[in-house]
Amino acid sequence: MKKLLIRGATILTMEGPDAIIDIGEILIEDGWITHVGLPGSASGSFDMDEIIEADGQVAMPGFVNCHTHASMTLLRGYADDLPLMQWLSEKIWPFEGKMTSEDIYWGAMLACLEMIKSGTTCFGDMYDFMHSVARAVEQTGMRAMLSRGMIGIAPNADNALAAAEDLARTWNGKADGRITVMLGPHAPYTCPPEYLDKVMNLAAKLKLGINIHVAETLTEVADIKKQYGQTPVKHLDSLGLFKFPVLAAHCVHLDEEELEILAQKAMGIAYNPQSNMKLASGIAPVAKLIDLGATVGIGTDGTASNNNLDMLEELRVGSFLQKVATMNPEAVPAYRALQMATIDGALCMGLGDRVGLIKEGMRGDIILIDTREPHMCPQHNLVANIAYAANASDVSTVIIDGKVIMQDRLVLTIDEERVMYEVRTRAARLAGEK
Amino acid sequence: MKKLLIRGATILTMEGPDAIIDIGEILIEDGWITHVGLPGSASGSFDMDEIIEADGQVAMPGFVNCHTHASMTLLRGYADDLPLMQWLSEKIWPFEGKMTSEDIYWGAMLACLEMIKSGTTCFGDMYDFMHSVARAVEQTGMRAMLSRGMIGIAPNADNALAAAEDLARTWNGKADGRITVMLGPHAPYTCPPEYLDKVMNLAAKLKLGINIHVAETLTEVADIKKQYGQTPVKHLDSLGLFKFPVLAAHCVHLDEEELEILAQKAMGIAYNPQSNMKLASGIAPVAKLIDLGATVGIGTDGTASNNNLDMLEELRVGSFLQKVATMNPEAVPAYRALQMATIDGALCMGLGDRVGLIKEGMRGDIILIDTREPHMCPQHNLVANIAYAANASDVSTVIIDGKVIMQDRLVLTIDEERVMYEVRTRAARLAGEK
Numbered sequence: 090m091k092k093l094l095i096r097g098a099t100i101l102t103m104e105g106p107d108a109i110i111d112i113g114e115i116l117i118e119d120g121w122i123t124h125v126g127l128p129g130s131a132s133g134s135f136d137m138d139e140i141i142e143a144d145g146q147v148a149m150p151g152f153v154n155c156h157t158h159a160s161m162t163l164l165r166g167y168a169d170d171l172p173l174m175q176w177l178s179e180k181i182w183p184f185e186g187k188m189t190s191e192d193i194y195w196g197a198m199l200a201c202l203e204m205i206k207s208g209t210t211c212f213g214d215m216y217d218f219m220h221s222v223a224r225a226v227e228q229t230g231m232r233a234m235l236s237r238g239m240i241g242i243a244p245n246a247d248n249a250l251a252a253a254e255d256l257a258r259t260w261n262g263k264a265d266g267r268i269t270v271m272l273g274p275h276a277p278y279t280c281p282p283e284y285l286d287k288v289m290n291l292a293a294k295l296k297l298g299i300n301i302h303v304a305e306t307l308t309e310v311a312d313i314k315k316q317y318g319q320t321p322v323k324h325l326d327s328l329g330l331f332k333f334p335v336l337a338a339h340c341v342h343l344d345e346e347e348l349e350i351l352a353q354k355a356m357g358i359a360y361n362p363q364s365n366m367k368l369a370s371g372i373a374p375v376a377k378l379i380d381l382g383a384t385v386g387i388g389t390d391g392t393a394s395n396n397n398l399d400m401l402e403e404l405r406v407g408s409f410l411q412k413v414a415t416m417n418p419e420a421v422p423a424y425r426a427l428q429m430a431t432i433d434g435a436l437c438m439g440l441g442d443r444v445g446l447i448k449e450g451m452r453g454d455i456i457l458i459d460t461r462e463p464h465m466c467p468q469h470n471l472v473a474n475i476a477y478a479a480n481a482s483d484v485s486t487v488i489i490d491g492k493v494i495m496q497d498r499l500v501l502t503i504d505e506e507r508v509m510y511e512v513r514t515r516a517a518r519l520a521g522e523k
Numbered sequence: 524m525k526k527l528l529i530r531g532a533t534i535l536t537m538e539g540p541d542a543i544i545d546i547g548e549i550l551i552e553d554g555w556i557t558h559v560g561l562p563g564s565a566s567g568s569f570d571m572d573e574i575i576e577a578d579g580q581v582a583m584p585g586f587v588n589c590h591t592h593a594s595m596t597l598l599r600g601y602a603d604d605l606p607l608m609q610w611l612s613e614k615i616w617p618f619e620g621k622m623t624s625e626d627i628y629w630g631a632m633l634a635c636l637e638m639i640k641s642g643t644t645c646f647g648d649m650y651d652f653m654h655s656v657a658r659a660v661e662q663t664g665m666r667a668m669l670s671r672g673m674i675g676i677a678p679n680a681d682n683a684l685a686a687a688e689d690l691a692r693t694w695n696g697k698a699d700g701r702i703t704v705m706l707g708p709h710a711p712y713t714c715p716p717e718y719l720d721k722v723m724n725l726a727a728k729l730k731l732g733i734n735i736h737v738a739e740t741l742t743e744v745a746d747i748k749k750q751y752g753q754t755p756v757k758h759l760d761s762l763g764l765f766k767f768p769v770l771a772a773h774c775v776h777l778d779e780e781e782l783e784i785l786a787q788k789a790m791g792i793a794y795n796p797q798s799n800m801k802l803a804s805g806i807a808p809v810a811k812l813i814d815l816g817a818t819v820g821i822g823t824d825g826t827a828s829n830n831n832l833d834m835l836e837e838l839r840v841g842s843f844l845q846k847v848a849t850m851n852p853e854a855v856p857a858y859r860a861l862q863m864a865t866i867d868g869a870l871c872m873g874l875g876d877r878v879g880l881i882k883e884g885m886r887g888d889i890i891l892i893d894t895r896e897p898h899m900c901p902q903h904n905l906v907a908n909i910a911y912a913a914n915a916s917d918v919s920t921v922i923i924d925g926k927v928i929m930q931d932r933l934v935l936t937i938d939e940e941r942v943m944y945e946v947r948t949r950a951a952r953l954a955g956e957k
Contacts, residue, residue, distance in 0.1 A: 467950035482916035516901035
């Protein structure tokens, strides 16, 4: 049995705003958190395999990025500040059309590297060539929920279903249980009802949840209304989609009825504030969704519309954006923002039974944040300092599934230079620069 | 004569979107930039006093934070997620009421430390006990425009005018010219017309500009309309304020007439996106102001409403917020956001003749950003990578007025531990924690 002890840290358990242990210790045995308590309270501290001295740091659950397209790191900065359709048709799609399975692998490796260095321990992904992403997750030690993106109106729509089934059979529950799979029909406007029927049949057969983009733009809402006479969420509900565990991404433009459906029936909603801002899609009614009891997590979306995978930045902007959108400074306070970025994100992906809290019985997905930097001084309020003032480089140490993946900012599972070299070279080729 | 050469860096001069030198060198002599060119083009490189090898880094003008209250670092995290009046009357004002001149000094020292570490070389400040802030600026090597905040309806209103005059006579043009002074009447709702008359008389006498908060909240707009029968900007214009060089902070709620007045008559507008979001004040019509030809800079505001002084975060959110507010992804593109955070901020404070560009004849306020981190890979677009993906800790080196203030993240002018110790101790006393 592998025993890892973290001691000396302030523990932000995320079990509640006041569930903070000023100086405490966390014992992880074979990847499971088996004890959280005061200094010296963990039994058998003489026979630890590894001890992390974490004085001056905060231990909290790793961030959960519940919506991204990891391999789009290859497109970071390739197309910005453009109208949506020009962005997609002239830049994103032609570039993506040239991407190979190996490109996707290296893009995902870079994303994992960036996520680890900014404190993200778990992410939800939707893309093509998902075996490549799974390989990156397995090798880097990350945790991920993976979905093969499926476009029902594309010529290869049935192949995509087969690929999704193959992904699930090959990878669901693999990498020591760190990989889970959901089905990824892209969106109601790219997946007609008959295709969504096939997806639901497959979901029933494989007992999988469904990860889908919904109501991201006003154009989508208008198109769905015109085509089906209903709003997007209502349309999906009529088709029976919410009989399955659904993670709905974006949900920017919703009427009252849709808010209620999502709050009552969706497993979770992925709020992508910076992507929605940058693409000028709109502001998701997250404060309302939360008030109605919905589970809302936070996603960065891909780096073509962000342009990084920094969850601290994302949760901060996500909170501030809700305040200004509702003209209510009390909306999405600091603790709630951290909750969305940890346990609520895990719940959105059906992983709330294993990650998102520092609590006995959970898997050991824990980050240490160094709070001794000028921008977190003084410490009137630890939660506010992390949510509203910290930055990605303050994350010093990352533990996933009980394994130390980054220590003192050195990532132990990845050859950083090799990954950046591969991505630079491949990105230049794909962009036609060389 | 002191000669400093920076070589090997990619130079983002900010003289235009394409004014980038792939690998170049910058010569600084006695604080002046005297040469910007290709490798080996600076004359006399054999007799440099100091050479900075900047391979793999980007050299750009230091960030200009054109609106803050530096010493409010003491209040970071002290009061968050509260309605404005409760925030002010129950938390901010009582805390500030206890602050001494020495508290202000240490708060400003921490702010300077944080700003230097995040690449800000120049800031615009308004607060009380400004001699203390000036001392911090002088000692840390920063550049600043300082204003003594004046509340016309306060009992000490005339003392404030005297203090402002004293500040100007003591510090304007001092610290090797790094300190300039403007007058700081707080806002139209706290400074009645007869008081603003006195301010304008003083401005005329001392030949100073005026730094003022305007149209920050809907409450302010309603109050000014009720009291004076005009909107805030129109009211100030009627009083003749814009005959002076005016830096107007916030400008969130403006009608068409006010937009025109500001565009035609204000020296500059300080856009504070995160403060306006966090306090739920609203979204300033910055895209419109820019279209009308206004000069708009970026400010963080104080750390009680932000909660850090990170200009990279601020310019990014500032850009994204304009895109979503106008539903136009082309609004405030990456280069414009960087421009607002450098040369345009300098112009807003009357400093555009000396800082904000890397150009012969300007003072040497230059930062180096290390772009070799995973979150800036690949490099399809350098400007987008900095504006949309970089973070504060990527700033490796800071040069102000030709002097190296931070090298490889070591701040040479400040005892970091001492400053943080003083602020922690003083903040606890002021909060009544001990």
